[in-house]
Amino acid sequence: MQINQDNQGRPSRIDSQAGSKRCARCGEIKPVSDFLRRTGKRSAKGSRRGTCRNCRAQLKKLEQTAAFPMGTDPSLEMPSREAAHSHFPTPEPLFKPQRRTTRALPSPLPVEGPDASVLRPNRQGKIRMRGRTDKGSRWHQEVDLELAVTLVKEHAAVVVNRHTIRRLYSNKAFRRYILARDRHTCFFCGGYGDTIDHLLPKAKGGHTTPMNCVCACNECNQSKADQRLEDFIGE
Ligand SMILES: [Zn+2]
Ligand SMILES: [Zn+2]
Structure with missing residues (x-):
């Protein structure tokens, strides 16, 4: 070697x-x-x-807490292996149904580990991003440093080492996480929701991250479409 x-x-x-x-x-x-x-x-x-084994155990723990983080209730979801092996106390609902009055953004999960400032791109300016598909197979791709930093800051990924980040959620796991976190309550109208809405639309540079995504009902999701949050609320 x-x-x-x-x-x-x-x-x-x-x-x-x-x-x-x-x-x-x-x-x-x-x-x-x-x-x-x-x-x-x-x-x-x-x-x-x-x-090292210690770091791998920490990363694994992060992935598990990401699947069913504090403040979510696994009983809302289909039974899963994670749910069967752990107990989460049922907290106060994060979002009580209400008409448009308060709109506190969901608080992001605390993420342990090195922060995005340790990331160093390769000669092409890229960071390697790893993840798992819904079916559990591994994938990886190269992303720009800027995107890697955003994904870590917005708690969609963790730093593995200075050249590599790991995406915390598969597509399905992400959807499941957001809906459970927001208790199937539409962020905009307080009604029942089962769609994922990007606060800053993807078309305007928003990413699919816990900090940029909320549960929304179909109607609000449709009418908000590609508007910014402020434009939608201010209309
Ligand atoms: Zn280590
Ligand atoms: Zn709604």
């Missing part, structure tokens, strides 16, 4: 013969036994994961 230097001159990979390796997420040097072996078909023999 070759020894690369990162841009602070630290070795980022250490020969496994030496028995230790630097974790790409927490930056600590740990025994190689703290890194899981890669098992994929394309993995080199003896290759190990870049993040």
Whole structure:
């Protein structure tokens, strides 16, 4: 295995013969036994994961809390593995049905881990983004640094290491999360809602993130269409 230097001159990979390796997420040097072996078909023999067991456990926990975060009630949803293995107290509803009076934005999930300022793009200016499809298979793509930073700041992704982020939700999981978080209550009229609305429309540069998306009823979603929130409310 070759020894690369990162841009602070630290070795980022250490020969496994030496028995230790630097974790790409927490930056600590740990025994190689703290890194899981890669098992994929394309993995080199003896290759190990870049993040330590501890960091992997943290990332996993983040994904689980993202699936059913605090303040949501899994009983609203189809039974799932996560729901079967954990208990969430039933909180006060986040949105009591009401006509257009107050419109507090849903508070975002606290996200642990490095913040977006640690991200460093490759020579093409890109950050690698990983995720899972609804069916659980892995995908990855390169995204611009700016998009990566937005996705992390808006709690749709977490930093894995300085070159990589991980999307927290598959499409279905995202929809399920927003509807549960908002208790199927339309953000605009307080009625029953089962659609996802982008506060800043995608056409105007908004992204599909917990901070930019709310539950909306069909009618409000249609009439809001591609308007900005302020324009819609101010009409
Ligand atoms: Zn680590
Ligand atoms: Zn509505």
